[in-house]
Amino acid sequence: MLTYPHDTPPEHGTLREVAPGIHWLQMPLPMALDHINLYMLEDDDGWWIVDSGMALGPTEELWEKIFAQHLGGKPIKAVIATHWHPDHTGMAGWLCDRWRVPFYATQGEYLTGLVYTRAAPEHFGWTNEQHQIRSGRGEEGVAASRKSMGGAGRITRPLPTSYQRLEEGSRFTINGQRWRVVVGSGHSPEHACLYCESLNVLISGDQVIPRITSNISVSGIEPEGNPLREWLQSHERFLEVLPDDALVLPAHNLPFYGLHHRLRHLIEHHEDHLIALEEACLQASCTAVELLPVLFKRELDDNQIGLALGECVAHLNYLLHRGQIARTVDSEGCYRYRSVDDTLPMRLRKRNHEADVEVPFQV
Template structure:
């Protein structure tokens, strides 16, 4: 028996949220549905699994929607829990699928037929001290996402500064990179409403990852995005996970402070001794993690370390005892 997904309407804002199941620890992703004269738009349909396909069938039934009434699928970014169902849903509905060009490029870098991420990411992690017991799990772990993002959709590109008509209103596309290159948020200036994807989340901090061939300074991109978002007059934010919230500027400032504090903690660890990225990772997050969380933790630790190097607070060097492994040292 299929569980009917949690569906909630914000009548004043004319937004419907459909919670779609995903793997722990987040457990569900927020998909949003907006109805307007142009048709029905779905934002971030979720990962493709048997469960999520069934949940959408139940949601359409509950909402009285026929698949062919869906005219547009809009993606904030390329991560499987947001992007994954887009191609499958496009094949069912004939809807256009839109995202930024950079986000599409990132999807191909991660999930495309010519992707080398299964080789490049373990290699990067090994250079930063990750033991083989972990790095040898990465390729199989990444391959496990392929069914969640298949088939690939045909993409129409959105550029920052353009307006997207959803729910009969024009939403300003704002690039909010850091959590994911090419991430877009959508801002209704008139009403002060933002669909912010994973750029700002209540209660939890969005992951910021260093990945091979991608953004070389993702934490800088993330902080720049938070500063930009914090200047907006937002009355209500609809995030990719957890519940809509009104303390948007406060939350952007809190996330900036969180990362500033983490940078100081890493700097203090490196003042004690030179350490590898993996040593910093386990000092911050421990090692009682599954491979999914370890990948996020390692990539996030590296994002902070390269940010400190870029700021001139930390230097990289090659280990004198383990050729090829990179160590980080505080300059203080």
């Protein structure tokens, strides 16, 4: 069971202290998921910013308001990114340049961010095209994917030209409190969560969110990737290395208690999707596009189809790597999947699988 110590978020342009020296703020996002939670950690001689918001709309103006009204005469001294996605790093370069401060990130996130934010439609290659066709989306998917190539760069200020590397187990002291980096993967390559044992606080980014599930996708850049395996392994490890009673400060929704309950729910959610896909491929070979209704109930628009398809392929690749489904190429160049594991009838759950009511979010 999850409990929430706050019923509402802080107003834009304001800070709310949620633990000693830890301040919560929100920035708007121009999408169905209309906000991101950011955090500022007060040190003796300045402030550390964790994640930065998207480079769109009033974000810069809101940052300037915070600087003018809430710093108490102390400067910004560092910017940390949990991961590379534009709502988390969109303003990181601007912040670092404005205050001339270092940028902290894992190597996987920093380098991936450089690749994606500098991509352009002309970088859309034959492998990206083939990935869309293999998934069953055809020329329509190819055109939509080509158009979206380079989108991250349009909502991200140029990333800092240098960084200080965070790794699993990296430690630093802020306001006399020791913080430790706990790395998760799957949603992004090397996502940095921050845990303070003395305060029992976890800044979880997108790795653990209370009310939505982070998108776990395969794209044309790594079409044979297995991010769902990394995601599930990360959550299993978090159950071992992080306490259940920590205050979790996520990147979206509200801060909450009940970390282990949420981790187990997320694991079960994906395991349920996996067995539902196996069952759907038992009677006939299916393409990834044909399998979307197994995972998502609602009709999907073009942007949502891209996210949903990436999620579906991530689950199919996981099953493929486990040897529970097989894959062939049909006459139109599409991958078709069929179940091959003889133990499936014994593993099928007694209750019926329910596809997600919510559409996939880009978080």
